[in-house]
Amino acid sequence: KAWWQNKDFNKTILTPPVNSGPYRITEVSVGRRVVFERNHNYWGKDLPVYKGLNNFDRMVFDYFRDQTTAFESFKKGDVDVWTDMDPGHWSNAYQFPAKQNGSITQESLKHGRVEKMWGFIFNLRRPPFDDIRVREALSLMIDYDWLNRNNIYNQYTPLSSFFSNSDLKAVDKPNDAEKFLLQPFASTLPASVFENAWAPPASGNQQTLRQNQRKADALLNDAGWKIVDGQRINVATRNHFEFEILVSNLIDEKMALAFKRNLAKLGITVTLRSLDSAAFQDRLTGYDYDMTVYWWLNTLSPGTEQAIYWGCDAAKQNGRFNYSGICHPAIENLIAKIPNAKSREEMQTMTRALDRILTWEHIAIPLFYSGRDNVAAWAGFQHPAHTALYGNVMESWFLKQSPTKQH
Numbered sequence: 001k002a003w004w005q006n007k008d009f010n011k012t013i014l015t016p017p018v019n020s021g022p023y024r025i026t027e028v029s030v031g032r033r034v035v036f037e038r039n040h041n042y043w044g045k046d047l048p049v050y051k052g053l054n055n056f057d058r059m060v061f062d063y064f065r066d067q068t069t070a071f072e073s074f075k076k077g078d079v080d081v082w083t084d085m086d087p088g089h090w091s092n093a094y095q096f097p098a099k100q101n102g103s104i105t106q107e108s109l110k111h112g113r114v115e116k117m118w119g120f121i122f123n124l125r126r127p128p129f130d131d132i133r134v135r136e137a138l139s140l141m142i143d144y145d146w147l148n149r150n151n152i153y154n155q156y157t158p159l160s161s162f163f164s165n166s167d168l169k170a171v172d173k174p175n176d177a178e179k180f181l182l183q184p185f186a187s188t189l190p191a192s193v194f195e196n197a198w199a200p201p202a203s204g205n206q207q208t209l210r211q212n213q214r215k216a217d218a219l220l221n222d223a224g225w226k227i228v229d230g231q232r233i234n235v236a237t238r239n240h241f242e243f244e245i246l247v248s249n250l251i252d253e254k255m256a257l258a259f260k261r262n263l264a265k266l267g268i269t270v271t272l273r274s275l276d277s278a279a280f281q282d283r284l285t286g287y288d289y290d291m292t293v294y295w296w297l298n299t300l301s302p303g304t305e306q307a308i309y310w311g312c313d314a315a316k317q318n319g320r321f322n323y324s325g326i327c328h329p330a331i332e333n334l335i336a337k338i339p340n341a342k343s344r345e346e347m348q349t350m351t352r353a354l355d356r357i358l359t360w361e362h363i364a365i366p367l368f369y370s371g372r373d374n375v376a377a378w379a380g381f382q383h384p385a386h387t388a389l390y391g392n393v394m395e396s397w398f399l400k401q402s403p404t405k406q407h
Contacts, residue, residue: 022054034061052384055398080381081397084374086251087152094376103379108372111391115165115369118295120245120259122363125315125325126290128225128234128241132190135362137219140212141262142365145204151254152368158200159366162358163298168348170197170355177349181337182356185330190360198359200366213265220266232267242269243290248280252293255367285319293367294323300389302351306335310358324363331357 003018016025022042027035036059044050062079064070071089074082075096084090090106098104122129122138129135144158161169173196174182182193192198202208217227224235232241245256253274260270275283283289296309305321307314312327314320334354341347359366373392383397 022050023059032063035059036061053393053395055396074376077378080378081394082376083392084376087155087370088251090374091153091155098378099376104376105379106374106376108370108374109383109387109392110372111165111387112300112389113165113391114163114168114298114300115159115371116295116297117159117162117164117364117366118369119159119293119367120256120365121292121294121323122365123287123289123291123323123325124363125287128223129243129290131223132362133219133223134225137216137223137266138263138268139362139365140201140216140219141266142201142259143203143209143262144200144368147255147258148368151251151258156368156370159369160197160199160359161355161366162296163302163351163355164369165371166300168298168300168302168351168355170352170359172196174353174356175349178353178356181334181350181353182330185328185333188328189330189357192360193356197356216266227267230267231269240269241267242271244271244273246280246283246289246292247272247274248277248293256293284323287318287323287325292323296321296323302347303339306338306354310354311335326358326361326363328357328361 007013014028014030016028020043022039022045023036024039025034026037027033038054038057042054045054062070062073064073067086067089070079071082071093073079075098077098094104094106099106120138122135124130148154148156148158163169174194179194182189186194201212203212220226220232220241225232225241226235227233233239234241245260247253247256253272256270256272260272263270284292284294308321310322310326310328310331312332314322315325315327331354334350334357338347338350338354341350373387375392377397380399381397382400383392387393388396
């Protein structure tokens with residue numbers, strides 16, 4: 001209290017504040033680096049929850065203008081540990097001497113956290129995506145095998161859930177407890193919700209892709225979208241089927257380009273709009289798009305955030321996270337119950353029921369997930385044999401021997 005008493009909270013400060021954590025800030029170079037040094041008198045250092053954590057006396061966080069420069073610093077040895085989020089980079093960028101002679105290790109560390117639901121998100125507030133038949137038709141036009149092989153080096157697995165990589169995802173047919181939650185809304189739900197859990201359409205060969213295309217064509221015809229002179233036309237309005245996909249990075253753009261080519265086979269015209277991060281965020285929070293490539297991130301303990309993701313109120317409020325605009329009474333019922341679950345089993349039942357609705361309502365076309373954290377490090381830097389449930393924890397790393405290079 002004494003330290004903060006005369007400070008203006010509206011002004012930036014560069015003096016390290018008083019803290020009660022295991023590390024103290026000892027150096028700040030604005031825009032370049034922050035240095036932390038271990039507090040050997042830390043009050044909690046002997047608590048069981050901190051056993052094996054906070055093993056370095058000094059940690060330096062360097063800031064770089066771009067990823068290329070940062071990675072070159074890692075290759076040189078000025079950075080000790082590198083977490084790689086780019087599957088292409090992870091596959092192709094490590095052919096340099098330090099890696100080849102064993103001075104650097106590459107590890108894909110498996111984790112048990114819920115993976116983000118990354119995909120093509122329909123804006124249900126706008127036609128024609130307010131029609132579930134249209135959404136289902138477009139979801140059949142993803143060639144998962146081609147995308148995985150050509151864009152992400154076969155490192156990922158197609159998503160089949162909004163809670164992938166966890167026991168919260170829907171599996172098989174709904175059990176009795178799930179049916180109890182879903183049955184009161186049966187007349188408003190797709191019949192498929194009561195069948196097997198949704199799975200990505202098969203791909204990988206031309207015969208399967210043609211079958212998917214025929215099914216998609218039938219769904220569009222049923223929804224009133226016919227082929228006229230090679231173009232998909234709405235028989236009632238005579239409008240062409242055309243829409244825009246909003247993207248913000250190169251990987252998403254590559255995915256969208258492949259999707260665009262596939263949709264052209266159905267007579268659908270797609271325009272890509274690639275924006276910088278600020279412009280993209282502005283349109284995202286204002287729900288100003290037909291379709292966008294983005295994601296939702298869930299946890300192993302879902303709660304009130306589910307109302308922000310899928311609730312009717314959030315669908316009408318800019319700046320929330322209901323990017324699809326879904327509004328459904330069955331979902332409203334579940335998102336009110338999930339935060340009040342009395343047991344893990346009860347939460348699992350509710351979440352699986354919710355997952356069935358979200359996937360079979362086709363509010364998004366799921367893409368891929370890895371289930372792993374890709375980490376490269378210089379020799380001597382190690383971690384426990386078993387990673388934590390939530391993945392790689394840098395606080396658990398330690399230096400077993402002197403590094404190959406002086407860092």
